[in-house]
Amino acid sequence: MRLTPALFALLLAAATLFPGCAFAPATPTPKTFALAIHGGAGTLSKNTPPERRKEYEDALAAALTYGRDRLALGDSALDVCESVVRILEDDPRFNAGKGAVYNEQGQHELDASIMDGSTLRCGAVAGVRTVRHPISLARLVMEKTRHVLLAGDGAEKFADGQNIERVSNDWFDTEQRRKQLDEALKERASKGAAASASAGATATTPDTPPADRRRDYGTVGCVALDAQGRLVAATSTGGMTAKRWGRIGDSPVIGAGNYADRFIAVSCTGTGEQFLRHVVGKSISARVELAGASLDDAVAALVDRTLQPGDGGVIAVDRFGNLVARFSSEGMYRGLADASGRFEVGIF
Numbered sequence: 001m002r003l004t005p006a007l008f009a010l011l012l013a014a015a016t017l018f019p020g021c022a023f024a025p026a027t028p029t030p031k032t033f034a035l036a037i038h039g040g041a042g043t044l045s046k047n048t049p050p051e052r053r054k055e056y057e058d059a060l061a062a063a064l065t066y067g068r069d070r071l072a073l074g075d076s077a078l079d080v081c082e083s084v085v086r087i088l089e090d091d092p093r094f095n096a097g098k099g100a101v102y103n104e105q106g107q108h109e110l111d112a113s114i115m116d117g118s119t120l121r122c123g124a125v126a127g128v129r130t131v132r133h134p135i136s137l138a139r140l141v142m143e144k145t146r147h148v149l150l151a152g153d154g155a156e157k158f159a160d161g162q163n164i165e166r167v168s169n170d171w172f173d174t175e176q177r178r179k180q181l182d183e184a185l186k187e188r189a190s191k192g193a194a195a196s197a198s199a200g201a202t203a204t205t206p207d208t209p210p211a212d213r214r215r216d217y218g219t220v221g222c223v224a225l226d227a228q229g230r231l232v233a234a235t236s237t238g239g240m241t242a243k244r245w246g247r248i249g250d251s252p253v254i255g256a257g258n259y260a261d262r263f264i265a266v267s268c269t270g271t272g273e274q275f276l277r278h279v280v281g282k283s284i285s286a287r288v289e290l291a292g293a294s295l296d297d298a299v300a301a302l303v304d305r306t307l308q309p310g311d312g313g314v315i316a317v318d319r320f321g322n323l324v325a326r327f328s329s330e331g332m333y334r335g336l337a338d339a340s341g342r343f344e345v346g347i348f
Helices: 003-017 050-072 077-088 134-146 152-160 175-199 270-279 280-291 293-307
Strands: 032-041 110-116 123-128 149-153 220-227 231-237 257-262 264-270 311-319 321-326 333-338 343-346
Touching: 032 050, 032 077, 032 264, 032 311, 032 321, 050 077, 050 220, 050 333, 050 343, 077 110, 077 134, 077 220, 077 231, 110 134, 110 257, 123 134, 123 152, 134 152, 134 231, 149 152, 220 264, 220 270, 220 311, 231 257, 231 264, 257 280, 264 270, 264 280, 264 293, 280 293, 280 311, 293 311, 321 333
Parallel strands: 123 149
Antiparallel strands: 032 220, 032 333, 110 123, 110 231, 220 231, 257 264, 264 311, 311 321, 333 343
16 A cells, blocks of 8 residues: 555554554653662772671662652652652761761851752752751742742741751761861862972962862762652752852752753762763753663763763663663762662662
8 A cells, every 4th residue: 555645644643643553653661660869979988898888878778768668659759859868968978968068168058959850840059058958948949939049148048938947057067077178178288388389489279179089079869750750850969078169069050960851850979060061960861852862871971971080970760760870980879769679779
């Protein structure tokens, strides 16, 4: 039978009216739910004693189990992502909330963002100092204002009018982070002295990457696909150890360190400036939506070929429940789970 233009039009109309017919393109069968979490690319050393590594693995498994169980009950991806990130914000092992790194002045400035891919609604905060759960304040920005990102004193003032838990800035302190700050400042002072000697005069302290790049990393995040097919991403961080001048990284910037739409949800961790430059979250989505790339290939293109070795990594989930956790750093705290029974956590 000759396929005339009229016949082709008839077949195309039939495919539209009856999407289950053989003429309609096949699509993968989506999983009921899927989620991934990360605790940052700034991991322990591979020489860390096994019992210490197990503490982190157990913490990741607990957060992952909580999120998986809630999704299995039919809870929304938005509620689950916020709740899982809150758990990680309260865990001093990770650089977000309690246990956040110190800035150069010995204080904490916290950033977070959340995005609902089904509506493109999003909210973010940067440089907050007294909010126990920055991710929850980010959600309030999304739901109670017409803005996307509030920063510094403005974010704090917004928090004053919300029913949200506040703490003193030193509540976020931990001995481990104080030690990291001391090491970073000592290294910076040493570089400054070397620069002055080389110049033959007083020089400003150089703002160069640390010898241990793990000081540049540290974030927590959760991405999820729920039973209703909604994709959500949430990310929270204390930022970069010894950061200066009110520095803000990629975590609260929609499209860079955190992004969700109807195709994918992604949360990033690593050297934030690199994720900002390459708009990593949105770039992954564009490859999936516009180039027809698989989630694996889209993530690999950014992590392996666009970013530099050691820049960090991402977790991502697509609308079919495919999960990816990929990194170029030495490790990335991570966990993956879905409705098929997949459940795994890892560091290196």
